Amino acid sequence: MVFRRITTSILTIFLLLGGTYTYASERVTFPSAPVPPSAFKIKQAKAKGITLTPKPGIDITGILFRPERSTPRPAIITLVSGDGLQNSHIQWGEKLASWGYVNLLVDSFGSRGGTSRQDTNNANMFADAYNAYHFLQKQQYVDPDQIALLGFSLGGSSLFSILNKSNPRRPADIIFQAGIAFYPNCDTNIELIAPLMILQGDSDPFNSSFSCDKVSSEAEKWGNDISYHLYPGATHFYDNKNYSKVDGERDKTAPIPFQFKKNHYNAEAHQDSLIRTKAFFDKHLN
Template identity: 35%
Template sequence: MSKFLRLLRRAGSAVCFCLVGGLCGGQASADQPVRLESAAVQPTPFQRRIAQQNGQVLKTVPGTPLNGYLTRPPGEGPFPAVVVLHGCTGLSSSARKSWSELLSSWGYVVLMVDSFSTRGIRETCDRVMPADRVYDAYGALAFLSEQKFVDPRRIALLGSSAGGSTTLEAVRLGGAEKLMERKFKAAVAYYPNCSAANGDMAVPTLILIGELDDWTPAKKCQEMMARRSGKGSPVQLDVYPGARHAFTAPGNKIGAEDYGHRVEYNAAATERSEKDARVFLKQAFGG
């Protein structure tokens, strides 16, 4: 084999390693595939106490391997970062592209988490939100915290629809966040289901929802805000007039029925929400 071919093979191996590990220096390509794990599930103090009373020992449940897609802005960093969780239909290429491009253009490292592919799940729109996704969020937080180009003190969580509901649960005061060593700095939830949330959050939280959403109604989020105890961090609710569920998805420009609910893109609400989210994250990250 010629010297040139040997060098070419070595270069190719290095490229493959970068694509899998996401740890190469310099600027990473957009949508760079990475592998990570969900956070291990720790037994709660109550569960441990009950187990001890019964002569049992509870073990930590190891994390699940996950696929992710990493995008970073130009430069060495360290940069603030955002973990993004998809909705109940999974991580589409269009959502992956739009969120990665938008958030990285604001100067953030972006990690899109695919919660379904390694679990063999296609969608969960007619099921209860899997609790595992909360641990996916914290596994992504741990992954980003270990990257030299990320500021581990400035990592936010953002989710839409079912991912937004997961976001609220992940930062619920006294919930799973209490068991985690690393904490998110802030959270943004697009059109989440607020029915089960008590509104008390461990970090500053922004909720963005459409006035006409009939899948995850804005009224439920308004009721959640009214019953907040006042504990924890500030929570901001922005309701956009005339907007329906999935108002940020340009693929739904003419509107459609999805699982018995109306989903429809709304350019005005999308633009307004992007401005609101950008200001919120900038304030949360301290400038």
């Protein structure tokens, strides 16, 4: 379904988005599994009589948002955009926790000594998501059978591989319940293992809505449970207030964000995305 009009009232926003949980946040570190060599490298080494072994994993860092509840809660793993960990991602983590969800915001670039895709092109978001899943499953405050994904831009695009039924690199014991992709580059002609919601602006200068339109229109053909919402006039990063051109909304102490001139904060689309995100996760996570 494509959403092209925003009619949400202020009262509706208040009723649906008012957080009812107090929460705490902390920096956490969790191990990544050893990285096996590719089939091509194994073949090359074998021809030379060499046996390759997996590379040792690194420590992955992130921010954990945890609602203060005595019973195990559903959890959501957040994958950041290509410009790296931003305040907008942290604000989403705070919002998710206020709704009662454990949120693990994975710092894929910072874990490898960088800040963004531009200076850290070796970040493996797929593996980071799998390792975050295993970390959360071991925590007593997490319901191990109720874990979902949330991704922004590059992180959102990664969901199509992570949730691809034919992905040979996904461990067999990993079963995500749902995913939400913000302004992604959609991968077509794949069968997904979980329901997916796509949120995108029709004025996105980076990722055209064409591929996501196709994913949505062919959802039944591939047996996918897809919700697709296209916001008129919204660009990439439309939920990030640091892209606001309104005086007083942007944090002027922060550096000018990536591609600031081409992208704009859209308050209406942001508020509607909050409502849809909460409703989607409430539906698919117990």
